Amino acid sequence: MKKFLIIADDFTGANDTGVQLKKRGIKTNVILDSKYIINNQYNSYVIDTESRNILQREAYEKVKEVISTALKFKFDFVYKKVDSTLRGNIGAEINAIKEIYRPALIVFAPAYPDNKRTTINGIQMMNNVPVSKTEIANDPNKPVKEDNLKKLLEFETNEKAIHIYLEDVRNGKFNFKGNKLVSFDAETKEDLMGISKYMLNLNKKILWVGSAGLIDAILNVLYDINPVLCLIGSISKISRQQVEYMSKRGVKIVKVDVASLLNGKTSKNNIVDETVNLLNNKYDTALVTTLSYDDYEMTIKVGNDKGLSKENISKYTKEIIGEISKEVISRTKLCGVFLTGGDTAISFIDHIKAYGTEIIGEVQAGIPLAIINGGMFNGLKIITKAGAFGSEESIYYCIQKLKEVS
Template identity: 40%
Template structure:
């Protein structure tokens, strides 16, 4: 039986950007704008309380809870602003009185847009929250960037626990008998997923508090999708940063030493590494070692030139090796979609799989189209392509998420 989710958000955009995490996975969800009880598969309640006085915000929470049969949901998530604006302490205090949970987990980070928490302190694109423009908001400024302190203010006299990055990444989480409220660090998507996995192991009834990041992490555990695959042929510094960003967010990067593969005429061990990673649920990037290490580019070119090959021929070898690897991987395990960087690499791959054509579906980012392969070995596979030297650092990670959305 499918799990049912209740999200309580303090403004409309927060309601929709969290609810869309469900919709992307094909889970029906409604955003409730006015008081109304009923049965739902999943529900987002918009309390519109962020910019109210603390007392009015508490009243809104009480009214929302009384108008909702909370027992019908498997998960309850209190969505807060990822920059910690609003009446967070007051709303948590009120909701805690009304919702009978065993523990409250506060993990507000949203790493995909640079909102991270370390040692309980929120940073926004690497800058301490109180030193950003969000602390100068004329209506509801950020007044405390320490989530431990926010919980202290919400629950005076109560013991507050923390889950550090080290605990989340390397140990089992220990819940104390006399501690219900916990502030959790997270620097990337994997941290949030590990946090959710370890908390769920406890079998405790949880009130989750966070941004859309915690919703995405919960769904990654409860509604996993087939991983995506990337073939990265570009050696630009921009692409290198994009690969590194993806690696830091739990993407398996398989670096191919082109010259060694060319000389040995074998890449089966790299195929196996990719298959193993995808079977474990990881997205995979297959790339030339020259993308990761610029010194490898000169080494590869010099070695292949010494074998009498021209630059054009070297380019064709790289395309052939990466395209062949991609084909072998997809033959064994079909990904949710494919991302390819480098026009020559993309064309080389389409030739290898004997695609007849591609239908353009949409543009996921500037200069980054999504298309669907028609004909050939992998008919109907969705593919995102981009040229090498442009795009934000998170473009590959973002494209993977778009490929894994339920096909419309």
Template identity: 30%
Template sequence: MARLLLIADDFTGALDTGVQFARQNIGTQLRSGEEAVRPQPPPGDPTAIWVIDTQSRHLSPRDASRKIEAAAAWGLQGNIRLFYKKTDSTLRGNVGAELSALLRATAAPRLLFVPAWPAMGRTTHAGRQHVEGAPLERSAFASAPLEPTPESSVAALLARQTSTPVQIIPETAALDDVLADDMRRGILVFDAQSEERLLEIGVAARRCGKDRLFAGCAGFAAALARTMDFARQEATPSRRPSGGAMLIVCGSLSERSRGQAAVMEQAGVPAVVPSPPSGPFETRQTAQRLAAHLSRAGRALLRTAGAGSPIPSCEDPAPAGAGDRDSPRAAIARGLGQIVAETLRQTPVSWLVIFGGDTARAVVDALGAPGLKIRDEVTPGVVYSEVEWPDGPLGLITKAGGFGAMDVWRDIERFAQRPPAETVTP
């Protein structure tokens, strides 16, 4: 049976792509941080999908490439032969540098790149990435506060970081002929405007059997989970909570996440906005306010300030010359993580809901939880995982900042109230 290494550049991406395999009862394990590439998978380990979060979204192209090369070397040493490079659905981050690094590390002749996720409104037409029908340069992501993407041409975006040849494969192309052509080398970018097309590409890749390198967001990963020859495991009942207090954390400055937080506040969820810098005293005070809200209302929202505020956000860029850990974004994310950890020490919480990849990573790091298991998908792009916790499994729901309907909180609420027996995943 096939084994695959999924390499993501941020935490929510690792989860929303890894869950595409987990929900198909394919054994999936997540590794993250500096320890991700050691030790090797134990001999005979039945895990089919290994997920590594390289945390390279905000690194320089050179440093990001090194992270990808290290992850690929780890996989090759563990006798893994299939690789999936998870990319942002709006092409943020070091996409060109990381795809070319994976090609170099594996010495493969080509990589199949399918950046579309039609279920989330991300499509690729004539080699250009669109969000809800609009080219990237005319979407909200063109003016995002961190890493805007003012260019929709996939080839042009890749060319900023790599000289690897790029070929655009239109939807009218005969997939079997394209994949059988050994002269097609480098990065093959496939147009796709429907979920059916993603499946067609996956089926053709399996039928051809030549390709080892794939890339895209969670949409194409879901297609590969359904079409490739991965071992399935017997489903086991989820141990997730049913009901209980819910703490929502929004560290994202995306227009979508800000609107979703506003919907929650309008529905009566009490919100707390910390005033950084948050030292130990401020952290305890903020946690006390959250704990009081959770005790009274069963719900509380911890969020950063909106766009234009003098208070920084988890998505504010680093000052010139500063390292990633020195950026306002990283500092505020760590501060939110410390507040969440202190809140959980003060009051019982059954559910953590986190918007934004940097925020989610910082919270999980601050909790120091010994394990996390990817479980299910609440809605497309919104992932449920279980965190090992002294009081029993802690329900963790995460999403990237730009994902989800404005009232996604209501879907999350319904999911949290369902009896655990309704969720059966590996």
């Protein structure tokens, strides 16, 4: 396991960054002083300097002292955790670490898409609003007046910076033009992973600067976590909202078009192949039977034209989901399966010939985490949810929980 040294400027930030390591099975300690570091080859540390709301000069001196002591021990990564809304003494603390660590590059990507903090056209956004135009601008301790990353860095570090915009991030065009200090746009987790992958492949000594979102992306690249398959057979409005939410956050959607299957316009094999390809490329992927109520009505119409009752259409849908999911799982490596809709869940269990589950815990109220008992995929982690249940974030949240190391 790689060893990480993370410098955070407040306690909650220290913990929300450290938990990203713990989720990958990395033993991590959050401490308030670098004197508590033990020379243990398996330990990573998050040091809370409590320097967000003090004067810049004080923050610089405090962080410099902490990093000087901490770097007497060997770490594979040094990471400066910053607030995703840009509060704090960001430039001063970067300078303090830089003077001791002497990195070849400083990567600044404070976006945290899971918490609706993004960077677009060089501007840090909170719920799609520039942070300088939100309540953060009136923070009583550290009001944020500058949300342009390049301007912020250059003003606070007194060093020239370059910004990489979203189009170039997604096209893999990382031209630093000789600059050591580089900031990045990022709208999704995939953007942060693309940045992380490119920078890691440079094999340079990097000071990483970001929120919990960037460290999560680095870990995803380093530890190659297998994806999650979602089986969504519920036709409820809540389920459709949940699908829309996770789609916006990078989960790939494959429509199981029951009407087209009944008409012979598509085949089960086409759906299986598309899903397997996405999963084998490490995309979390959802098989969805209904993207809108019109899909449901079209399925009923086509079924009725073929002489099928609603009950028989439901049985057909249940069977096809079971068949597809079994074939998909047989051809991929997954860290878990999410299931919503009672018929969908039991069809999956039947087709993989399991005899039941063992409950491990509850990820949200009424949403259990379990492992499969018996059958073809004994030990596979699953999460089940009733269709018309949960908030719009629930399925996406469950996907992240399935990826955690037990």
